[in-house]
Amino acid sequence: MTVLVFGHSGQVATELRRLAAQRTPPVPVVALGRARADLMEPGACAAAIRAHAPCAVINAAAYTGVDRAEAEAPQAIRLNAEAPAVMARACAARDIPFVHISTDYVFDGAGHAPFAPGDPTAPLGVYGRSKRAGEVAVQEIMDTARKTGAGPGRYAILRSSWVFSAHGANFVKTMLRLSEQRDHIRVVADQIGGPTPARAIAAACLDIAGHLARDPSAAGLYHFSGTPEVSWAGFARAIFAAAGRQVTVEDIPSAAYPTPAARPLNSRLDCSRTTQVFGLSRPEWRRDLTPLLAELDLPTGALT
Numbered sequence: 526m527t528v529l530v531f532g533h534s535g536q537v538a539t540e541l542r543r544l545a546a547q548r549t550p551p552v553p554v555v556a557l558g559r560a561r562a563d564l565m566e567p568g569a570c571a572a573a574i575r576a577h578a579p580c581a582v583i584n585a586a587a588y589t590g591v592d593r594a595e596a597e598a599p600q601a602i603r604l605n606a607e608a609p610a611v612m613a614r615a616c617a618a619r620d621i622p623f624v625h626i627s628t629d630y631v632f633d634g635a636g637h638a639p640f641a642p643g644d645p646t647a648p649l650g651v652y653g654r655s656k657r658a659g660e661v662a663v664q665e666i667m668d669t670a671r672k673t674g675a676g677p678g679r680y681a682i683l684r685s686s687w688v689f690s691a692h693g694a695n696f697v698k699t700m701l702r703l704s705e706q707r708d709h710i711r712v713v714a715d716q717i718g719g720p721t722p723a724r725a726i727a728a729a730c731l732d733i734a735g736h737l738a739r740d741p742s743a744a745g746l747y748h749f750s751g752t753p754e755v756s757w758a759g760f761a762r763a764i765f766a767a768a769g770r771q772v773t774v775e776d777i778p779s780a781a782y783p784t785p786a787a788r789p790l791n792s793r794l795d796c797s798r799t800t801q802v803f804g805l806s807r808p809e810w811r812r813d814l815t816p817l818l819a820e821l822d823l824p825t826g827a828l829t
């Protein structure tokens with residue numbers, strides 16, 4: 526039976542398609558980009574779930590423009606909150622496992638301790654608020670299904686952070702592009718988080734969907750981010766080292782890099798529950814840099 530993925534050309538959706546094809550036996554996947562299911566019309570999601578009758582649904586589609594969202598709140602809310610709610614309702618009614626991806630940006634980033642899934646949220650911007658609204662909607666719908674006996678409410682919300690891959694827009698590709706134009710780049714050093722390969726998120730989503738199909742008691746909110754934690758500046762240095770680029774990275778505070786949306790200073794996620802329940806260990810992001818450069822057809826440096 527088919528796994529239905531919302532999103533087609535995004536970072537995680539692309540890796541889901543690739544990974545599913547590589548599994549033995551291959552996992553049949555239908556991935557719907559916006560041309561085939563426009564999340565701005567959430568009804569399209571329900572129609573797609575009805576039409577494909579999948580064995581699992583993975584939502585890898587979202588409004589991910591953090592700064593742009595500040596000026597486009599209605600669109601961000603439609604994509605990140607209303608569409609996932611419609612998906613959750615359709616899945617709950619048919620007892621289809623539903624995996625939804627969320628973000629570290631639901632937190633305000635106070636303190637230095639890793640955030641656990643149950644910690645209070647306090648998003649700093651529209652993107653984070655819209656993603657949090659999506660989490661709340663999915664949880665309420667699934668909890669109601671369970672309480673009313675309508676179904677077991679098989680769902681997982683997987684919060685990740687700082688996603689990168691060879692596809693789509695991400696910090697790694699931005700840094701590589703900038704290094705073609707400059708030999709000195711200023712990067713914030715006071716925001717700390719776990720860069721996460723999209724490939725690892727895709728693998729986690731497939732594993733979690735399978736687990737939920739067997740065991741609905743695993744339903745809930747989970748964290749999954751790469752290790753070790755690093756600042757954006759430290760991440761930039763690692764990218765340039767892997768690519769053998771002679772670029773100096775200057776550490777700057779967030780205040781020296783003003784953006785429409787504020788970012789959390791502390792994006793550390795406590796992923797221990799994900800390891801306990803699903804046996805998934807945190808991906809070591811450094812390992813993915815060299816294969817990513819190869820995928821982009823770029824030379825690699827001597828340091829990797």
Ligand SMILES: NC(=O)C1=CN([C@@H]2O[C@H](COP(=O)(O)OP(=O)(O)OC[C@H]3O[C@@H](n4cnc5c(N)ncnc54)[C@H](OP(=O)(O)O)[C@@H]3O)[C@@H](O)[C@H]2O)C=CC1
Pocket residue numbers: 531532533534535536537538557558559560562563564565584585586587588589604626627628629656684685686687688689692693694723
């Ligand atoms: N990027 C990051 O750093 C992080 C991302 N996340 C979360 O991970 C998930 C995946 O993110 P990522 O892979 O980076 O996303 P991308 O920004 O790479 O891709 C966005 C995806 O959303 C789809 N999409 C956008 N608008 C619409 C629309 N109107 N209708 C239907 N589909 C639409 C795109 O469709 P199409 O295929 O047609 O282009 C694409 O597949 C999201 O939930 C995101 O919030 C969490 C933490 C960090």
Ligand SMILES: Cc1cn([C@H]2C[C@H](O)[C@@H](COP(=O)(O)OP(=O)(O)O[C@H]3O[C@@H](C)C(=O)[C@@H](O)[C@H]3O)O2)c(=O)[nH]c1=O
Pocket residue numbers: 589590591628629630685686687688695696699703710711712713716757782784788
């Ligand atoms: C390009 C650039 C960025 N920065 C800073 C800005 C910002 O604080 C940080 C990262 O910039 P980006 O715009 O790539 O990152 P951003 O879009 O905020 O990335 C976020 O995307 C969403 C979707 C998520 O869910 C988050 O987990 C996170 O990955 O680096 C610099 O300091 N110097 C630079 O030259």
Ligand SMILES: [Mg+2]
Pocket residue numbers: 589590591
């Ligand atoms: Mg961005």
